[in-house]
Amino acid sequence: MSDPVLQLSGITKAYNASKPNVVEVLQGIDLTLAAGEVVALVAPSGAGKSTLLHIAGLLDTPDTGRVEIAGEDMTGQPDRRRTRMRRADVGFIYQFHHLLPEFTALENIILPQLANGVTRVAAEGRARELLEKVGISPRADHRPAALSGGEQQRVAFCRALANAPKLLLADEPTGNLDPATSDQVFAALLELVRATGLSALIATHNLELAAKMDRQIRLEAGRLVPL
Numbered sequence: 001m002s003d004p005v006l007q008l009s010g011i012t013k014a015y016n017a018s019k020p021n022v023v024e025v026l027q028g029i030d031l032t033l034a035a036g037e038v039v040a041l042v043a044p045s046g047a048g049k050s051t052l053l054h055i056a057g058l059l060d061t062p063d064t065g066r067v068e069i070a071g072e073d074m075t076g077q078p079d080r081r082r083t084r085m086r087r088a089d090v091g092f093i094y095q096f097h098h099l100l101p102e103f104t105a106l107e108n109i110i111l112p113q114l115a116n117g118v119t120r121v122a123a124e125g126r127a128r129e130l131l132e133k134v135g136i137s138p139r140a141d142h143r144p145a146a147l148s149g150g151e152q153q154r155v156a157f158c159r160a161l162a163n164a165p166k167l168l169l170a171d172e173p174t175g176n177l178d179p180a181t182s183d184q185v186f187a188a189l190l191e192l193v194r195a196t197g198l199s200a201l202i203a204t205h206n207l208e209l210a211a212k213m214d215r216q217i218r219l220e221a222g223r224l225v226p227l
């Protein structure tokens, strides 16, 4: 059997650890994502889902515990190694698109590939393929300001998948859209994820969207429990 794409073991994280107003956000998180598994993370506001996603995606480090990606223990690895792993194997999507405003949709999807050492020609081919998959090829040369909210998020999905990561981490990926657009754009995201076969941890407040995923977990009082 292949290694889990993500394995978190005994993760703890506190803010202001040495101060009286300590916030013990994560208090022993164990989570395994198998290859191709799509998991919904449901959490009340402030429960620590961003903290958890940032630790899983190597943007932050836990106080204790182990983070393994594709079977590789990233605990205590030097920053350069963590950055390389993050660029190549982890894709992020946020509630707001965070596209670069001065670049077109196509360029926004090409840039992370160039940073990962892909040639310009190959990067453009991959970017066009992804835009086609989410149904917005005709918008390739538009800058973000000339795209609708749903289109901006679709471009952000393509950018997250540009380097063909093994793991996708999404924080309320359609939370900024009206309900009808959110449903459509979310369906496009799930289709893309399923077609690519990557593992995903997707935070959402929306229980209907959560139900469309393989497994649902809740972050509650610093621990993960089944929904």
Ligand SMILES: Nc1ncnc2c1ncn2[C@@H]1O[C@H](COP(=O)(O)OP(=O)(O)OP(=O)(O)O)[C@@H](O)[C@H]1O
Residues within 6 Å of the ligand: 015, 016, 023, 025, 043, 044, 045, 046, 047, 048, 049, 050, 051, 052
């Ligand atoms: N740098 C920090 N210093 C102190 N406390 C922090 C820091 N970052 C986050 N916190 C606190 O830790 C808790 C979890 O924060 P986090 O951003 O992970 O929550 P969240 O579940 O993503 O919230 P939301 O859904 O509202 O975005 C919150 O109570 C927050 O106030």
